[in-house]
Amino acid sequence: MATSKIKKGDTVKVITGRDKGREGRVTAVKDGKVIIEGLNQVTKHAKPSQANPQGGLIKQSAPIDISNVMYVSKGKASRVGFKVEDGKKVRYAKATGEVID
Numbered sequence: 001m002a003t004s005k006i007k008k009g010d011t012v013k014v015i016t017g018r019d020k021g022r023e024g025r026v027t028a029v030k031d032g033k034v035i036i037e038g039l040n041q042v043t044k045h046a047k048p049s050q051a052n053p054q055g056g057l058i059k060q061s062a063p064i065d066i067s068n069v070m071y072v073s074k075g076k077a078s079r080v081g082f083k084v085e086d087g088k089k090v091r092y093a094k095a096t097g098e099v100i101d
Contacts, residue, residue, distance in 0.1 A: 004066065004078035005089055005091065007101075012069040013077045014039060019064075023072055033063035040064050072099050 006012060006029060013023045014036070024036040042062045046053035070077040071093060078095035091100040 003082070005082075006034055006066055006069060006071060007091075010100075011072045012036060013072050014064065014068060015070050015077070016068045017064065027061070029066070030063075032066050034066050034069060035061050035063050036069070037061065071100070073100075 006026060008026055008029055008097060010026045012026055012034070013021055017040075022039055024039045025039050026034050028035040036041060038061065040062045041059050044058045044060060046052055046055050046058045052058070067092045071080045072078070073093035073096045076095050078093040080091050080100070081090055081094050082089055084090070087100065090100060
């Protein structure tokens with residue numbers, strides 16, 4: 001798979017779906033999906049276990065497709081591009097021109 005434009009730790013804005021307009025920090029990226037801290041909450045039924053002796057209902061963040069989020073740069077949602085600076089390939093926010101990493 002090609003290099004992902006969204007990485008763990010980025011702040012992103014959801015552009016479609018139930019959480020449209022909300023922002024959060026990416027906690028995981030895998031197979032074209034992202035998990036955002038505190039967004040897209042789902043309820044799971046958990047059996048009692050060693051870690052959770054009570055069991056019951058657990059709220060957790062579910063994955064969102066990477067195409068449904070945009071990188072946030074200086075409070076503004078932006079597309080992400082790649083360019084070469086000093087012989088290194090870097091990501092940059094197209095709206096602000098700011099180099100991300």
